[in-house]
Amino acid sequence: MSIVVTGATGHLGRLVIDELLAGAGTEAGVPADRVVAVVRDAEKASDIAARGVELRVADYSAPDTLKAAFEEGDVVLLISGSEVGQRVAQHTAVIDAAKEAGVARLVYTGILGGPKADIALADEHKATEQALLDSGLTHTLLRNGWYTENYTAQIPVHLEHGVVGSAGEGRVGTATRRDFAAAAAAVLTGEGHENKTYELSGDHAWTLAEYAAELSRQSGRTVTYTDLPEAAFAEALVGAGLPAPVAALYADCDANGIAAGQLEGGSGDLSRLIGRPTTPLADTIAEALQG
Structure with missing residues (x-):
């Protein structure tokens, strides 16, 4: 039996493999020869292979390639596309x-x-969950909240132009x-964990105004949050170069x-699973500022 990680060259996939090999909170990590990385491009995964992890080349969009991606008894992580x-x-x-x-x-x-x-981005996830339930497979659902890096990756823009959004005073429970x-x-x-569902979010939710204030404190620059109506925010994003649908x-x-409170979280499932508090916003901002 192998532990198979799909999308293994993505940001999350690489970190999952790191955690598996390091131990994931246990005394010893999973032996590398029991970990499999499913990737589209083996060359991009050469560093993973160098750690002793087996590569299986497959593409979500090419069903025929997936036939060799899994074996009987495997435990598979399907990282959403x-x-x-x-x-x-x-x-x-x-x-x-x-x-x-x-x-x-x-x-x-x-x-x-x-x-x-109740957001458009959830529609495909809901359909996938239903397909998984309909399949009859033994499963675990990890319902991930927002990544803190969704925001900290934009720090150079925020320092230059401030933070803009439509979240109002809503709180987002990132990790x-x-x-x-x-x-x-x-x-x-x-x-x-068989047939269990976990609602995963950070221990402490925050508003975009609080994010701007913390970024101001750590950077020594004045960063403000400007709240816009939904349509105006979408227009601003298009002006910044994003395609209109995105x-x-x-x-x-x-x-x-966020404004409706749907991404605040608070179940505590994430910190219980990892056996420690989730990473505070301030720590992630500090790491991003240090480059």
């Missing part, structure tokens, strides 16, 4: 291939709130990708997700 509009078909292809192979369990990274999430990766590794290696999704997440 990044191609909005294509993900239901892609994820269903993975689920079908996993079922055909006879995997022991499939773990899926969905979205905080699951069926209750770092490393926190979410540690949770995935714990679920992949631990016992008692801008509309982001604005919807702010106005109908």
Whole structure:
């Protein structure tokens, strides 16, 4: 039996492999020869292979390639794809291939709130969860909240132009990708997670105004938060270079997700799974500022 990580060359996938090999909170890590990385491009995964991890080349969009990605008894992590509009078909292809192979369990990274999430970005995740339930596979649902890096990756822009959004005074319970990766590794290696669902968010939710204030404090620059109506925020994102459909999704997440309290979280599932507090916003900002 192997632990199989799909999308292994992405930001989250690489961190999950790191956590598996490091131990995921246990005394010893998973032996490298029990970890498999499913990748589209083996060359881009050469550093992963150099650690002794087996590579299997497959593409979510090419179902025939997925037939060799899984073996009977594997525990599989399906990291959601990044191609909005294509993900239901892609994820269903993975689920079908996993079922055909006879995997022991499939773990899926969905979205905080699951069926209750009332934002457009959640639609494909909800459809994937239903496809997984319909498959009859033993599963674990990891409903991930927002990554803190969604914001800290934009710090140069925020220092220059301030923070703009449509979140109002809504709070967002972010955690770092490393926190979410540690949770995935714990679920992949631990016992008692069969057919369980976890709502994953940071321990302390914050507003965008509080984020701007903390960034101001640490940078020594004055950073303000400007709240815009949803349509105006979408227009601003288009002006910054985002395609209109993507801008509309982001604005919807702010106005109908964060402002409506849907992304605040607070279940405590994430910190319980990883056995420690989630990484504070201030720490992630400090790390980003240090470069």
